[in-house]
Amino acid sequence: MLKWRVGDVTVTRVLELEATGGSRFILPQATPEVIRGIGWLCPHFADETGRLKMSVHALAIEAPGGRRIIVDTCIGNDKQREIPTWSNLQTGFLKDLEAAGFARESVDTVLCTHLHVDHVGWNTMLVDGKWVPTFPKARYLIGKAEFEYWKREEDGLEDRSKSPFHDSVAPVFEAGLVELVETNHQVCDEISLEPTLGHTPGHVSVRIRSKGEEALITGDFLHHPCQLARPDWASSADYDPDAGMATRRRVFTALSDTPVLMIGTHFAAPTAGRVVKDGDAWRLAV
Numbered sequence: 193m194l195k196w197r198v199g200d201v202t203v204t205r206v207l208e209l210e211a212t213g214g215s216r217f218i219l220p221q222a223t224p225e226v227i228r229g230i231g232w233l234c235p236h237f238a239d240e241t242g243r244l245k246m247s248v249h250a251l252a253i254e255a256p257g258g259r260r261i262i263v264d265t266c267i268g269n270d271k272q273r274e275i276p277t278w279s280n281l282q283t284g285f286l287k288d289l290e291a292a293g294f295a296r297e298s299v300d301t302v303l304c305t306h307l308h309v310d311h312v313g314w315n316t317m318l319v320d321g322k323w324v325p326t327f328p329k330a331r332y333l334i335g336k337a338e339f340e341y342w343k344r345e346e347d348g349l350e351d352r353s354k355s356p357f358h359d360s361v362a363p364v365f366e367a368g369l370v371e372l373v374e375t376n377h378q379v380c381d382e383i384s385l386e387p388t389l390g391h392t393p394g395h396v397s398v399r400i401r402s403k404g405e406e407a408l409i410t411g412d413f414l415h416h417p418c419q420l421a422r423p424d425w426a427s428s429a430d431y432d433p434d435a436g437m438a439t440r441r442r443v444f445t446a447l448s449d450t451p452v453l454m455i456g457t458h459f460a461a462p463t464a465g466r467v468v469k470d471g472d473a474w475r476l477a478v
């Protein structure tokens with residue numbers, strides 16, 4: 193299990209899925225030929241044939257004051273989804289989370305960087321045919337703009353059987369566990385949200401600052417480290433591709449050649465590194 197220390201804060205990666213290839217639908221411009229030309233991606237983030245490696249994981253945070261926070265809750269078990277490899281999963285994610293020291297009842301905060309299918313799944317779990325909150329003692333922090341956008345989308349759906357909002361967001365809202373927050377919300381002394389718009393209307397990243405050390409959990413303003421080399425590559429799931437591009441350039445410029453640790457929400461192991469200037473773009477130093 194990968195783990196990082198940022199001052200007094202620790203971040204642990206709890207893996208749900210890791211895959212090589214099959215991600216072209218997310219980044220259509222990332223062809224094997226072009227990826228092979230970005231040498232530093234191999235071996236961690238691409239194989240020698242130029243296929244991308246990607247990961248779906250949660251990041252579990254321990255912060256001073258006994259705070260226990262989960263950032264993004266992956267795909268989840270038993271959910272019926274449009275993407276076949278993400279449908280009806282039966283993984284040992286909750287056991288792994290517990291082995292990492294995060295029993296369900298011990299989590300006080302769930303943070304969703306945005307409300308896509310692979311970030312909200314374990315918000316709920318199936319018990320006796322009903323979706324119930326997986327983390328019954330947690331406050332679920334969800335961006336207000338993000339929630340309102342997906343609520344409107346949901347209201348327009350005829351068939352909700354494969355809707356992540358329906359089975360993974362609405363039940364925690366109805367249980368009274370959701371707190372709708374602004375995109376710059378301060379979670380605790382060490383942890384705050386910041387807007388990284390473009391991928392979705394209310395997308396946020398998570399900033400950690402403690403004892404002079406700093407990290408940024410990306411969410412999906414980039415999906416893969418190849419976008420450091422090609423910040424102009426939008427993901428097929430981006431809501432506003434131009435805004436996403438502007439966000440990547442802004443954040444990479446700010447992180448460039450600083451000691452800030454960038455922890456990727458879909459980066460394969462080692463999952464985190466420093467942003468380094470590379471010609472007129474950037475690379476991830478791991």
Ligand SMILES: [Zn+2]
Binds near residue numbers: 458
């Ligand atoms: Zn995602």
